[in-house]
Amino acid sequence: MSLQYDPDQQDGLFDLDHTRGTAVILVMLALDAVYWIWTYNGEVPMPGMMWLMNERGIPMAAPGAMELGTFHVGTLDAYLGYVVMWGVMMWAMMMPAMTRFVRDYANSHRGSSLSVTGSVGGFLASYQLVWLLTGVIPLGMHLGFTLAGFEGIYGAVKSHPHAFVGTALILTGLYQSLWFKNGLLRDCCANVNPHSNDFFDSFGRGLRHGTKCVFITFPFFFFLMPIFGEMNFFWMVGLTTVVTVERLPFWGNEVATATSLISLAAGVYVLVMQPSLGLSFAMSMGM
Numbered sequence: 076m077s078l079q080y081d082p083d084q085q086d087g088l089f090d091l092d093h094t095r096g097t098a099v100i101l102v103m104l105a106l107d108a109v110y111w112i113w114t115y116n117g118e119v120p121m122p123g124m125m126w127l128m129n130e131r132g133i134p135m136a137a138p139g140a141m142e143l144g145t146f147h148v149g150t151l152d153a154y155l156g157y158v159v160m161w162g163v164m165m166w167a168m169m170m171p172a173m174t175r176f177v178r179d180y181a182n183s184h185r186g187s188s189l190s191v192t193g194s195v196g197g198f199l200a201s202y203q204l205v206w207l208l209t210g211v212i213p214l215g216m217h218l219g220f221t222l223a224g225f226e227g228i229y230g231a232v233k234s235h236p237h238a239f240v241g242t243a244l245i246l247t248g249l250y251q252s253l254w255f256k257n258g259l260l261r262d263c264c265a266n267v268n269p270h271s272n273d274f275f276d277s278f279g280r281g282l283r284h285g286t287k288c289v290f291i292t293f294p295f296f297f298f299l300m301p302i303f304g305e306m307n308f309f310w311m312v313g314l315t316t317v318v319t320v321e322r323l324p325f326w327g328n329e330v331a332t333a334t335s336l337i338s339l340a341a342g343v344y345v346l347v348m349q350p351s352l353g354l355s356f357a358m359s360m361g362m
Contacts, residue, residue, distance in 0.1 A: 095181045095182055095184075096178045096182050098181075099174075099181045100174055100178055103170050103173070103177060104170075104174070106166070107166075107170035107171060110163050110164075110166045110167035113163055113167075114164050114167055114311075115308070119160040119163045119164075120155075120156030120157065120159050121144070122141075122144055122148045122154075122156045122157055123143070123145055123146075123147045124144055127140055127143065127144045128358065132357050132358045133229070133356065133357065134355050134358050135306045136306045137304050137354070137355055138228055138233070138356075139217060139220075139228025139230070139232060139301060140304060140305075140306070141157065141213075141305050142157070142216075142217035142227055142228055142229070142301070143226065145214070146214075146221070146227060157210060158207060158210035158214075159207070159210075161207070162207030162209075162210060165209065165296065166206060167311075167315075168296075168311060168314060168315040169288065169292075169318065172315075172318045172319040172321070173202070173288075173322075176263070176322070177195060177199065179266065179267040180194075180198060180277075182267075183267040183268065184271065184272070185269055185270065185271045186271050190273070193274040194272050194273060194276075194277040195277070196277075197272075197274035197276070197278040197281065198272075198277040198280055200278060200281065201279070201281030202281040202282075202288075203285075204281075204285070205281075205285030205288075205289060206285060206288075209289055209297075213228070213305070216297075216301055217301075228301050228302070232354070236354055237345055237346060237352070238346070239302050240302055240303070240345050240352055241343070241344075241345035242342065242346075243298045243302045243342070244299070244338045244345060245338070245339055245346075246294060246342075247294035247298050247299055247334075247335075247338040247342075248339030248340075249335075249339070250293065251294060251331050251335035251338060252331075252332065252335040256290070256291060256331065257328050257331060259290055260321065260322075260328060261327065261328070262287065263287055263288065264324050264327045291318075292318050294338075295317065296314070300314065304354070317334060321334070
């Protein structure tokens with residue numbers, strides 16, 4: 076009779092389920108730390124950054140700065156470098172939100188430790204690939220604004236900051252209230268059924284799950300981040316917190332509703348009252 080993984084099985088003093096979960100959490104936290112360090116220290120490709128800062132005096136945290144620098148260079152290497160930079164940022168921000176699901180995915184696997192490693196590796200590889208490829212979206216936004224007569228995202232937001240920030244917040248609030256978004260969020264937070272997926276099965280599941288996550292978080296990463304600036308670490312930490320809390324079981328829809336109402340109110344406030352937004356479009360000249 077063949078042996079199958081029993082979730083209640085214990086190996087010596089250690090529960091196998093607990094050991095797998097702990098290992099997954101440690102690996103994902105370690106990966107997340109690496110991604111944040113790479114991003115914070117500028118150890119990711121930043122096409123056109125020297126031109127932005129030295130010739131234009133534009134800080135890297137300015138809205139649309141990274142896209143502006145990339146299009147200034149205009150080479151294939153620059154566009155690929157931007158996609159890598161974007162991917163690392165997305166990995167850093169999404170790893171905390173995915174920790175619970177990947178832990179459960181490993182715990183639900185009916186196989187040996189080696190099989191679990193291959194399965195989780197396949198899932199994470201394709202999941203991260205999806206986020207890497209989403210880098211074409213802000214590049215497309217920059218191109219669209221350029222065709223509309225602005226200097227990309229940077230020029231559009233600089234010309235009409237309250238209009239773009241307020242509109243982005245309102246669109247985020249509306250998106251957060253959609254049944255489509257809430258349905259995907261419930262599916263994302265659901266328990267993982269027992270499975271014996273190998274690397275290739277898990278690779279396919281990672282692609283599907285990653286695509287769902289893109290749609291779930293779309294307003295945060297593709298409405299707000301480009302408008303406020305990708306390298307704005309305050310917003311990076313804030314959005315990481317929101318997308319992580321949003322995936323807590325039984326809290327997801329409530330958090331989505333709360334962020335919807337807050338975003339709508341904030342958007343209306345920005346459009347009507349036009350407060351100071353704290354956006355920086357030029358580097359300080361102070362010594």
